[in-house]
Amino acid sequence: MGILKHAGDHMHMMGEMMRQTDTDVTLTGGPSGDAFLRGAVVHCLFCKHGEGCRSWLEEGHEHSEPPAFCRNATRFATCHKSA
DSSP states (O other): OOOHHHHHHHHHHHHHHHHHHHHHHHTTTTTHHHHHHHHHHHHHTOOOOOOHHHHHHHHTTTOOOOOOOOHHHHHHHHHHHOO
8 A cells, every 4th residue: 555545544533533433623621722623634544453453434423532442542532522
């Protein structure tokens, strides 16, 4: 897989993971949202669970916690929107 396709796939999955887990980067408190996203991107790009992530996302886990295999699970949990 080419590097650009890999990056695009992972960024799409990361965005969908953030949506399904109600992750809101504005909860990081201002400019730190940029640092939050940069860190999340790096974690996602080097993740070895792309197929598992894709499957989990396709199952539809609206308003869920991220799966344990997600390298950003802890990071996303800190920005979980309250119900």
